[in-house]
Amino acid sequence: KVLRVALLGLGGYAQRVAESIQSCKRVKITGLISGTPDKLKTWSAKYNVPEKSCYNYQNFDSIKDNPEVDAVYVITPNSLHREFTIRAAKAGKHVICEKPMAINVKEGEEMIAACKKANVKLLIGYRMHFEPHTLEVIRMRNEGDFGQIKFFQGLCGFRIGDPAQWRLSKALAGGGSLMDIGIYAINGCRYMVGEEPIWVTAQETKTDPVKFKEGVDETIQFQFGFKSGAVASCLSTYNMNNLDRFFLNGEKGFAEMLPSTGYGPIKGKTNKGEINAPVVVHQTEQMDQMAGILFDGKKPVVPVDGEEGLKDLKIIEAIYKAVATGKKVSL
Numbered sequence: 001k002v003l004r005v006a007l008l009g010l011g012g013y014a015q016r017v018a019e020s021i022q023s024c025k026r027v028k029i030t031g032l033i034s035g036t037p038d039k040l041k042t043w044s045a046k047y048n049v050p051e052k053s054c055y056n057y058q059n060f061d062s063i064k065d066n067p068e069v070d071a072v073y074v075i076t077p078n079s080l081h082r083e084f085t086i087r088a089a090k091a092g093k094h095v096i097c098e099k100p101m102a103i104n105v106k107e108g109e110e111m112i113a114a115c116k117k118a119n120v121k122l123l124i125g126y127r128m129h130f131e132p133h134t135l136e137v138i139r140m141r142n143e144g145d146f147g148q149i150k151f152f153q154g155l156c157g158f159r160i161g162d163p164a165q166w167r168l169s170k171a172l173a174g175g176g177s178l179m180d181i182g183i184y185a186i187n188g189c190r191y192m193v194g195e196e197p198i199w200v201t202a203q204e205t206k207t208d209p210v211k212f213k214e215g216v217d218e219t220i221q222f223q224f225g226f227k228s229g230a231v232a233s234c235l236s237t238y239n240m241n242n243l244d245r246f247f248l249n250g251e252k253g254f255a256e257m258l259p260s261t262g263y264g265p266i267k268g269k270t271n272k273g274e275i276n277a278p279v280v281v282h283q284t285e286q287m288d289q290m291a292g293i294l295f296d297g298k299k300p301v302v303p304v305d306g307e308e309g310l311k312d313l314k315i316i317e318a319i320y321k322a323v324a325t326g327k328k329v330s331l
């Protein structure tokens with residue numbers, strides 16, 4: 001069965017997703033939702049979506065009467081994820097929502113509850129969970145190739161441009177680099193170590209308080225501890241380029257991913273040599289696999305459901321609390 005998806009929020013990442021869907025085996029764009037009439041016009045022509053399946057943010061709820069749409073993919077600024085996810089669920093559509101799933105734990109819980117109530121599935125756009133080099137490292141760890149895991153390092157960042165963009169607005173982004181790019185180190189730490197952290201400490205550095213206003217973090221370093229005794233050390237920043245590296249160390253071996261979460265190709269090596277895994281377009285692979293999750297009950301190796309998104313939000317809140325208090329925060 002082909003997954004017929006409506007894209008909501010036609011910005012930069014939606015563009016990448018739309019292009020990637022063109023090579024999908026079982027995903028098709030059958031709906032578009034945007035606040036900009038011009039975009040609806042050009043996108044509907046480009047992707048062959050009929051006018052009757054194009055919506056604005058006001059009339060979008062009537063998508064419930066559209067039998068050509070199975071799921072809505074929410075790709076707006078972070079603080080709008082909650083509202084659009086709940087509206088899509090109420091319209092009886094499955095929801096795929098971009099990361100971070102919301103701007104706080106409370107909103108994430110409301111989204112999960114709304115999807116449960118409407119009996120639709122909620123998936124978060126964690127494209128790395130389908131990336132073959134990443135999955136190979138996870139497989140090797142599960143097989144015991146690295147022995148007992150002792151340490152993870154996750155470095156995630158880029159130098160952000162235009163100071164007027166939504167990513168630098170606390171109201172739209174919910175925070176700063178941690179919400180946007182640091183979440184890859186948090187999520188990556190969890191799937192690379194294979195365990196949930198039990199405590200966090202964190203420190204913030206702000207060199208440009210004009211660009212990075214109150215509540216918008218520029219750089220945060222954070223550390224995790226795990227029940228097994230493993231520890232992690234991560235860096236999230238909007239002020240450095242070429243920062244996209246994971247390092248996992250165990251008693252018997254190591255894995256290094258460099259780059260680790262960029263659009264690709266992902267490169268990895270371990271104590272056994274280079275990882276030779278297929279190079280895929282992340283979003284194409286993600287969408288095809290999500291069709292399998294939604295329609296065939298497939299279970300991904302690393303979950304991509306709402307609960308998975310919520311775990312990251314809980315850790316993000318704990319990191320912000322650790323920054324604010326200067327104390328170790330239990331999870």
Ligand code: NAD
Nearest residue numbers: 009010011012013014075076077078098099100125127166
């Ligand atoms: P973007 O600025 O390029 O696009 C955002 C879109 O939302 C625009 O089309 C804009 O018009 C629309 N929008 C609707 N209401 C808006 C409002 N009130 N204010 C501002 N814009 C509004 O951003 P993006 O890079 O496409 O990011 C969108 C989402 O996708 C974010 O949640 C981001 O975290 C996520 N994302 C995920 C990945 C990934 O690799 N998984 C990559 C990039 C972005």
